[in-house]
Amino acid sequence: MWACCAALVGGGAALLVGAETPVGDLAIYGAFAVFGVVLPGTVVHKSLRGTQGSWLEDLALGSATGLALGLPAWMLTSLLNLRGLLWLWPAVTLFCLVRRGPRRRVLEVPTARWAAGPSVFVALAAAAAAWQLNVAFVSVSELPPTDLAYYPDLLWHLGLSNEAVRAFPLETPQLVDAGLLRYHWFSNAHLALTSLMTGIDVPTIMLRLWVLPFGVLFVVLTAALTMKVSSRPWAAAGAAWISVPMVTVPFWPEILPRLDHLSGNSPSQLFAYPVVLLTLNALVDVVRGAPAGRGMRRGALMVALLGALACTGAKASALPVVVGGLALVLVVSMLQRRRRMLLLALPVSGTALTGAALLLVNGGDSGSDLQLFSSLTLLTPYRQLVTEQPRLDTLLPVGLFAGPGPGPLLFVALVLAVLLVSLRSLAFVLPLLQRRLRDDPAAWLLAGTCLASFVPFLTIGHPGYSEYYFLHTTIPVGSALWMWSLAEGLDSSGLGSRTVVRVMALGALSTIALGAWSHASSGPLGDHDLMVVLVGFVTVVGVVGSAVVGAVSLNLARRNRIRGRPRWPAALLVAVVLSPVLGSGVLEVATAGADSAVAAPDRSPAVLDETTTALWLAHHVPQDAVLATNVHCLPAPAPGCDSRQYWISGLGGRRVLIESWGYVPERAAAGGSGHDDSALLALNQSAFTAPTATVLGRLQRMGVTWLVGERRPGEPVSNRLDALADRRYTHGAITVWQLR
Numbered sequence: 212m213w214a215c216c217a218a219l220v221g222g223g224a225a226l227l228v229g230a231e232t233p234v235g236d237l238a239i240y241g242a243f244a245v246f247g248v249v250l251p252g253t254v255v256h257k258s259l260r261g262t263q264g265s266w267l268e269d270l271a272l273g274s275a276t277g278l279a280l281g282l283p284a285w286m287l288t289s290l291l292n293l294r295g296l297l298w299l300w301p302a303v304t305l306f307c308l309v310r311r312g313p314r315r316r317v318l319e320v321p322t323a324r325w326a327a328g329p330s331v332f333v334a335l336a337a338a339a340a341a342w343q344l345n346v347a348f349v350s351v352s353e354l355p356p357t358d359l360a361y362y363p364d365l366l367w368h369l370g371l372s373n374e375a376v377r378a379f380p381l382e383t384p385q386l387v388d389a390g391l392l393r394y395h396w397f398s399n400a401h402l403a404l405t406s407l408m409t410g411i412d413v414p415t416i417m418l419r420l421w422v423l424p425f426g427v428l429f430v431v432l433t434a435a436l437t438m439k440v441s442s443r444p445w446a447a448a449g450a451a452w453i454s455v456p457m458v459t460v461p462f463w464p465e466i467l468p469r470l471d472h473l474s475g476n477s478p479s480q481l482f483a484y485p486v487v488l489l490t491l492n493a494l495v496d497v498v499r500g501a502p503a504g505r506g507m508r509r510g511a512l513m514v515a516l517l518g519a520l521a522c523t524g525a526k527a528s529a530l531p532v533v534v535g536g537l538a539l540v541l542v543v544s545m546l547q548r549r550r551r552m553l554l555l556a557l558p559v560s561g562t563a564l565t566g567a568a569l570l571l572v573n574g575g576d577s578g579s580d581l582q583l584f585s586s587l588t589l590l591t592p593y594r595q596l597v598t599e600q601p602r603l604d605t606l607l608p609v610g611l612f613a614g615p616g617p618g619p620l621l622f623v624a625l626v627l628a629v630l631l632v633s634l635r636s637l638a639f640v641l642p643l644l645q646r647r648l649r650d651d652p653a654a655w656l657l658a659g660t661c662l663a664s665f666v667p668f669l670t671i672g673h674p675g676y677s678e679y680y681f682l683h684t685t686i687p688v689g690s691a692l693w694m695w696s697l698a699e700g701l702d703s704s705g706l707g708s709r710t711v712v713r714v715m716a717l718g719a720l721s722t723i724a725l726g727a728w729s730h731a732s733s734g735p736l737g738d739h740d741l742m743v744v745l746v747g748f749v750t751v752v753g754v755v756g757s758a759v760v761g762a763v764s765l766n767l768a769r770r771n772r773i774r775g776r777p778r779w780p781a782a783l784l785v786a787v788v789l790s791p792v793l794g795s796g797v798l799e800v801a802t803a804g805a806d807s808a809v810a811a812p813d814r815s816p817a818v819l820d821e822t823t824t825a826l827w828l829a830h831h832v833p834q835d836a837v838l839a840t841n842v843h844c845l846p847a848p849a850p851g852c853d854s855r856q857y858w859i860s861g862l863g864g865r866r867v868l869i870e871s872w873g874y875v876p877e878r879a880a881a882g883g884s885g886h887d888d889s890a891l892l893a894l895n896q897s898a899f900t901a902p903t904a905t906v907l908g909r910l911q912r913m914g915v916t917w918l919v920g921e922r923r924p925g926e927p928v929s930n931r932l933d934a935l936a937d938r939r940y941t942h943g944a945i946t947v948w949q950l951r
Contacts, residue, residue, distance in 0.1 A: 212267055212325060215334035222338060223423045226345045231354060232419045236411045240420040243409045251301035252277020258313035259510030260493070264323040267333070268438060271431040275489035276514065278482070279521035280304070282397055285404040289379035298408045325444045332448035333434050339800045340426040340455050340473055348475035352418045355826055355862050358819035362476045363845065365417070366861030367874055371396050372413045372478075373864030375403030377834050384860040385870045387837055387914070388891065394874075395573050397524040398482035412829070414862060422475040425482070429473060430454065432488040433687035437694050439495050440653050446694040449789070454690040456795035459634040461726035463748050464733040465741065466628050468590055472683035480680060483526035487684060490518030490533055491660065498540050498554065498652040523564055524572035528667070528680040532688075534561035535663020536656045543655045554652075582672030583607055587625040589676045595741060596621060603672040617742060624745045627752045633668075633682050634792065635689035636661045641696040648696060657692045661685045693789055700782030711786045718790025719797065726798045759784065817846070817923070820943035824919070825862030827940050828947070832865055837914040839868045841899035841928060842921045843886075852885065859919055868915050869895050899928050902935050911950055918948040 220241075227237055253273025263269055284300035308314045325333075353359045367385070371392065374384040381396055383389040402421065406413050411420070430451045437443075437450035457471050458464075474480065496511035522529040537558040544554050580603050587593060588601040588608045596617055597610035612622050630637065639662040641648055648654035664681040671678040701711060736744065762784060832838070840859055844852040854873040859865060872886050886892040898906050899920050918936060920928035922944040932938075936948035 212265075212330045215330050219334060219337055219341070219427060223341055223427070226341070226349065226423065227419055230345070230349050230419060233415070236409075236415055236420065239409045239411060240405070240416070243405060244424060247298075247301055247405075247408055248277035248281065249274050250277075251304040252280060254304045254307050254317055255280060256514060257317045257319070258307035259316075259513050260496070261316040261507060261510075262319045262321045263435070263439070265321045265325060265438075267325060267330075267431065268435040269321055271428065271435045272489060272492060274428055275432060275485040276517065278401060278485055279489065279517050281404050282400055282521060285375075285400050285407075286379055289375075294407050297404065329444035329448035332445075333431065333451045336434075336448070336451040336455055336796070337427040337430040339452075339796060340430050341423045342800060343455070343457075343471075344422050344426045344473060344475060347471060348422055349419060352475065354418060355414060355822040356819060357822050358814045358816060360813040360815060360818050361858075361861075363855035363857060363873075365476050366857035367855070368399060368478045369413060369417060369862060370857055370860030370864070371399040372402040372406070372417060373860070374866070375400045376406055376413065376864070382866070383875060384866045385857055386872055386875050387866050387868050388888070389872075389875050393572070395479050395524050395526050395529075395568075397521060397572070398478040400524075401482060402478070413864065417478065418475075422481070425485070426473055429481075429484045429488075429687065432485055432492075433690055436488050436492050436495075436687065437691040439492050440651075440657070440691060441695040441698045443698045446698040449697070449793075450687075450690040450694040452796055453635065453693065453789055453792040454687045456792055456799050458632070458795050458799070460631045460791045461722065461795050461798055462729050463628075463744065464729055465736055465744055466590065466592060466624065466748055467632055468628075470632065470679055470683070472686050477680075479526045480683060483522065483529040483684060484687065486518050486521035486525050487529050487533060488687060490515050490522060491536070491656065491688065493518060494533075494537070494557075494656060495653040497557070498537075498656050519561060519564055523568035526680060526684065527568075527573045527677075528664075528684050530561065530565050530568060531667070532660045532663045532681060532684055534558055534565055535666070536658070536660035537561055539659025539662065540652050540655045544652065579671050579673045579677070580604075581606070581670060583670055584611060584622075584625075585672030586668055586676060586678050587611065587622070587629060589679075590625050590628055592617075592621060592741060592745060593625060595736075596738060603674065617745060620745060620749065624749050627749060627756075631752070633665075634788070635693065636664055636682050636685045638689040638692035638696070641692055645696055645699055647699045647702075654692065654695070657688050657695075661689045661692065693785065697782060697785045697789065700785055711782060714783060714786045715790045715793060718787055719794035722791040722794025723798050726794065727802075730798070730802060759788075815846075817921075817944065820945045821858045821921075822862055823942050824940065824945045824947065825858050825864075827942070828859065828863035828865055828919075831939070832863070832917055832947075834864070835866075836916050837866045837868055838863075838917045838919055839895055839898060839910055839915045840870060840919040840921065841896060842923060842926055843869065843871050846923075854886075865917075868910070868913060899932070902929055902932050904935060907935055907950055916950050918950065919945065920948070921945045 224237060224241075228234060249270060250273075252275065253269060256273045256276040257269060260272075263272060281300070284297065284303075288294050288297045288300070307317060351359075352361070352365070370384045371381065371394070374381050374392070375396065381392040381399075383392045402413060402416055405411070405416050405421065409416075433454045434447040434451040437447040441447070455473070457469050458467055460467065472480070493511045493515035497508065497515055500508065519530060519533065522533060537554075541554045541558050582603055583606060585601070585603065585608060588597075588611070593601070593608070593611065597608075601608055611625075612619060617624075639658040642651075642654045642658050643649070664685040667681045668678050697711070828838075838859060843854050843856055845854075845856055847853050854871040856871045859867050860870055869886060869892060894906065894909060898910055898918060917939075918932065920932065922928050928946065932946075932948055936950050938946060939949050940947040
């Protein structure tokens with residue numbers, strides 16, 4: 212195991228150095244990860260739960276615990292304005308060694324050792340995740356200054372992370388008059404804590420240092436959860452691998468979307484995975500009833516509470532799916548007449564936490580609404596055959612069921628496509644099919660977590676399709692449940708593992724061959740060709756699906772009729788279902804570089820001006836200053852305003868009176884075409900188009916002390932500003948003034 216860890220660390224460091232990451236920053240971040248996250252988290256986790264069997268599980272769960280513990284440490288030091296002492300917080304965890312019981316648990320050496328095969332397989336899965344993150348994010352997200360346009364969400368998160376460096380509670384740095392931030396910002400708090408403890412600037416951490424370690428942690432925690440429920444290292448290794456691919460069945464690229472659940476462009480999702488998996492790992496002991504006595508059960512409950520608190524502000528989709536899992540455990544326990552008050556208290560407490568999160572840290576970043584099957588409108592067939600601009604103001608998407616052309620065929624095809632995309636989350640059906648899972652509350656916990664993700668996925672409509680994050684959150688959970696089911700099926704059937712390996716290897720190789728062929732031959736299709744592909748897709752998936760359902764039904768029907776009947780069909784069925792996912796992982800790693808080379812980067816001289824000026828602002832403007840700017844919309848050929856221009860608050864790290872309002876829906880006018888306070892917006896713009904001492908004085912009374920003017924077509928900047936304010940910096944089309 213240690214050799215695998217060394218190889219992963221060395222390989223990740225090589226990738227980051229190759230992406231022009233400063234070597235000194237890399238070394239400092241490595242020391243922070245060890246002494247600021249892993250060690251204090253492991254001390255606390257082991258003091259509460261003891262060793263989990265192996266170093267792999269102890270260090271992975273300890274890392275997740277360290278992430279959760281860092282949040283209250285950052286909050287307390289920020290409230291007391293003692294951020295300079297934040298580096299001392301890991302030492303506080305040494306108090307866990309004072310009492311004899313916790314000290315004994317902390318010093319207990321793990322005795323279980325994973326065999327070389329599963330260890331290497333987990334390491335390969337972690338390397339695959341790191342490689343995909345490197346290709347899709349690190350290598351294409353250049354450090355500033357650059358002429359490469361950044362993804363707007365990334366700049367939004369950079370702004371929130373810079374805000375967390377200087378303030379708690381967080382305000383809305385992109386729109387000062389919006390007041391306190393209502394958003395899931397715990398990932399930004401972690402990045403701020405990292406910056407405060409290491410002295411590394413936030414863009415270097417977000418664009419380089421933190422992404423690959425979190426991808427590796429995602430994989431290892433998936434393996435740890437599988438090991439917790441199944442006690443089989445090879446099942447844990449399999450779950451680690453099948454949790455990585457973006458596409459589960461890569462045969463129809465014209466229909467199935469590539470939805471990247473591991474992306475540096477979504478810091479909140481990356482941060483949510485560790486705390487969700489930590490919470491579920493501890494809840495497994497709680498719902499099963501920890502066998503080591505009340506003390507250990509209490510420790511698992513405390514870890515679960517810590518993880519749940521971290522889930523509240525990690526991602527809006529994180530805690531609700533966990534609560535769904537607890538609710539299903541409660542329902543099943545009542546049906547099985549297992550009366551445990553704790554099982555009633557857990558979902559009630561989780562629901563209360565979810566409600567509190569909605570009020571405090573999950574305000575949302577744009578307007579979600581009720582629309583059934585809205586998630587289907589993201590897929591290419593709907594966009595091409597119905598409309599490229601789906602509407603959210605109807606209960607059902609327009610043209611989904613009875614539109615011209617495909618008619619009901621389109622709905623059937625899109626539903627089947629989503630089922631294939633969400634194959635890992637469909638594991639919630641497995642406890643119904645296997646008695647060993649059905650009798651274990653932990654199986655219902657994982658199944659309920661997966662099942663709960665489909666409720667918002669099929670009922671919520673969001674302009675950015677954020678409902679997909681609910682499914683993304685349950686990918687590692689479903690992966691663990693699938694491999695647990697396979698392990699139980701093998702044990703109960705007596706089928707040799709070599710047979711299953713051969714079947715899965717054959718299926719994976721077939722997937723790689725067919726997927727590579729379809730990947731090479733895919734391209735834009737006309738409406739007629741797309742209809743032909745849809746008919747073939749529905750026919751093939753329908754036939755295969757009917758055969759699977761028929762085999763399962765026949766197996767269940769014969770269960771109580773024939774004594775001593777062979778049970779191997781269930782194990783082989785799971786192996787056949789999982790084999791395309793295994794092949795997809797290999798295919799994605801092999802084609803990741805080619806895919807990234809196809810899309811030409813969006814470069815612009817205006818972006819170079821902005822990123823260069825942003826670095827000047829970060830080094831020369833006071834951290835608590837409020838700026839005003841005249842440009843609020845992204846350059847776009849379409850009419851209207853795409854108000855997601857976040858480079859001042861993001862890369863510059865400074866608050867802005869009115870920068871952009873696209874992610875603050877209560878400040879956006881209907882349609883997002885303008886700020887709702889037209890008088891304030893007019894005052895802000897007049898400071899650049901028709902500046903006077905009176906106008907600038909009014910801005911100063913609002914806290915503005917700096918102006919950033921950018922000359923674009925239709926965005927004039929008056930030369931009179933030089934007479935009313937002090938010009939401090941000019942680069943290209945951008946000028947910075949300081950008010951007198």
